Amino acid sequence: xxxxxxxLSLNMHTAKSLLEGVASSLIEQAWFERDWLVSVHYFPPxxxxxxxxxxxxxxxxxxxDNGQGIHFEAQFGPKQWTKLEIPLMLHVFHSGTIPGTKxxxxxxxxxxxxxxxxxxxxxxxxxxxVGRYGAQSFSCxxxxxxxxxxxxxxxxxDGAVALSTEKQVQIMISAEISRLCxxxxxxxxxxxxxxxxxx
Numbered sequence: 617x618x619x620x621x622x623x624l625s626l627n628m629h630t631a632k633s634l635l636e637g638v639a640s641s642l643i644e645q646a647w648f649e650r651d652w653l654v655s656v657h658y659f660p661p662x663x664x665x666x667x668x669x670x671x672x673x674x675x676x677x678x679x680x681d682n683g684q685g686i687h688f689e690a691q692f693g694p695k696q697w698t699k700l701e702i703p704l705m706l707h708v709f710h711s712g713t714i715p716g717t718k719x720x721x722x723x724x725x726x727x728x729x730x731x732x733x734x735x736x737x738x739x740x741x742x743x744x745x746v747g748r749y750g751a752q753s754f755s756c757x758x759x760x761x762x763x764x765x766x767x768x769x770x771x772x773x774d775g776a777v778a779l780s781t782e783k784q785v786q787i788m789i790s791a792e793i794s795r796l797c798x799x800x801x802x803x804x805x806x807x808x809x810x811x812x813x814x815x
Contacts, residue, residue, distance in 0.1 A: 635671040641790040668693025684710040705755040725749040728807035
């Protein structure tokens with residue numbers, strides 16, 4: 617008997633809708649409303665043709681107004697959909713210095729990474745980069761399924777996914793972003809304050 621459940625085809629619009637659903641879920645959480653922000657946008661930005669949709673989660677003082685500061689990031693688009701994976705990462709400034717200063721990024725990343733390394737290293741699926749004191753210290757890949765055949769509601773050849781599965785994916789991303797924010801937010805605050813205070 618064919619599966620008659622409503623299905624969602626993945627394209628840039630639905631990838632954005634999926635991450636906007638995650639953003640809405642985060643905003644509804646009590647811990648989030650106190651001092652967190654979230655943005656969902658196409659990457660790269662217009663006028664270039666987007667390759668994916670990214671979601672940034674950050675605090676107002678993390679200098680991420682233009683998307684170049686400190687933020688947790690989830691990325692989703694056709695490339696990730698093909699692999700049935702969603703990468704999550706921590707970005708600490710996309711430039712070599714803290715925006716608006718001459719302070720090197722390493723003044724934040726060294727105490728930050730040294731402070732979180734032991735904890736994050738114990739989390740399944742997380743790995744630190746060889747150059748972990750750079751812009752992207754660590755990442756994790758959320759695996760949606762071992763293969764399309766193992767997907768909770770099997771994906772069709774055109775990349776459609778059952779609408780109930782969209783909610784499951786949103787819950788999975790939201791839970792992981794929540795863990796990152798709650799476990800690492802204070803350490804990021806301390807590393808940034810220390811670097812800015814030493815200028």
